[in-house]
Amino acid sequence: MDTALDTIDLEILDILQHDARLAQSALGTRVGLSTAAVNRRMRRLTDSGVITGSAVTVAPEKLGRPVTVIVHIAVESEQLDILDEVRSSFVDCRQVQQCYYVAGEWDFVLILMVRDMQEYTELTRQLFFANDNVRRFSTHVVMDRAKATLTVPTR
Incomplete structure (x- = not known):
C-alpha cells in the first residue's frame, strides 16, 4: 500500500x-x-508500513555490551538457498544488531554488540569459521560511537 x-x-x-x-x-x-x-x-x-515498530534506545555499555564490532563478510556462493542459510544464521544471532546484504567487494556487513573480544572470538567460530560458505571476513572494532541512530530523515 x-x-x-x-x-x-x-x-x-x-x-x-x-x-x-x-x-x-x-x-x-x-x-x-x-x-x-x-x-x-x-x-x-x-x-501502510511506514511505521514498522516502536523502540527504546538503550546504552549498550549499561547492559554489559560495551564493544561494537563491524564485520565485512565475503561468501563463496551467492546461490539463493545457500545465501539465505548464511543470512539466517546472522539474523538469528542475538549479538547481531544489524545485518546488510550489500553490493561490492563484500557480501554482508554486520554490526554486533558484544561483552568483550572473547565473546566476539567465539562468535567468529560459530558464524564464520564453521560456515563453509563464508570465504573471508574483516573485523573493525569501534573505538568511539560518534553517532549511532536508526532515525530516517523526514526532510
Whole structure:
C-alpha cells in the first residue's frame, strides 16, 4: 500500500523517531491536531508500513555490551538457498544488531554488540569459521560511537 505523506505526517514521524513514548495528546498539541486525528494518522502510517515498530534506545555499555564490532563478510556462493542459510544464521544471532546484504567487494556487513573480544572470538567460530560458505571476513572494532541512530530523515 503506497501512502502519500503530507507535512504533518512527516512532522509526526520526526517527533516519534526522537521520542516514541510521547502521548498522542502531546503529539497532537505539537502538530496542531486532536488526539483522535493523530491516532488516525498513526494507524494509517502503521497499516501502510511506514511505521514498522516502536523502540527504546538503550546504552549498550549499561547492559554489559560495551564493544561494537563491524564485520565485512565475503561468501563463496551467492546461490539463493545457500545465501539465505548464511543470512539466517546472522539474523538469528542475538549479538547481531544489524545485518546488510550489500553490493561490492563484500557480501554482508554486520554490526554486533558484544561483552568483550572473547565473546566476539567465539562468535567468529560459530558464524564464520564453521560456515563453509563464508570465504573471508574483516573485523573493525569501534573505538568511539560518534553517532549511532536508526532515525530516517523526514526532510
